């Protein structure tokens with residue numbers, strides 16, 4: 001089923017010599033497709049379009065996507081924890097685990113979630129003591145891993161500060 005153009009909108013690009021164009025298409029099955037692109041030789045060398053909560057022109061070579069890729073079967077659990085959580089959360093979870101001996105006694109929802117998360121990976125037991133060990137390892141190695149949740153938050157904020165928000169499309 002072919003898509004047909006429903007509407008097209010344009011706003012000025014940052015340098016003013018071109019445009020940012022949004023085209024909306026749909027087909028007979030009510031499926032829609034959006035195409036948003038920069039039509040300016042100068043600006044497209046500097047930016048690309050990313051659609052998050054807002055529409056951004058992001059400096060080329062950078063991006064606003066949080067990197068939280070891990071392989072459940074290969075990534076050590078402590079690395080997974082570093083990617084998924086801020087250090088503050090890991091510290092709190094560790095405190096909870098220190099006071100708990102069994103899963104059923106844990107009231108904190110996030111801690112319960114992490115214990116369950118540990119189980120989804122191969123060869124990992126649900127024993128609180130092993131989960132606790134992994135959380136401690138994550139805390140100790142947090143700053144040494146290449147990517148962690150807090151570093152990603154900082155990087156994204158930094159990239160965002162150099163983005164241009166596209167309005168009116």
Ligand SMILES: [Zn+2]
Nearest residue numbers: 013015040043
């Ligand atoms: Zn331009």
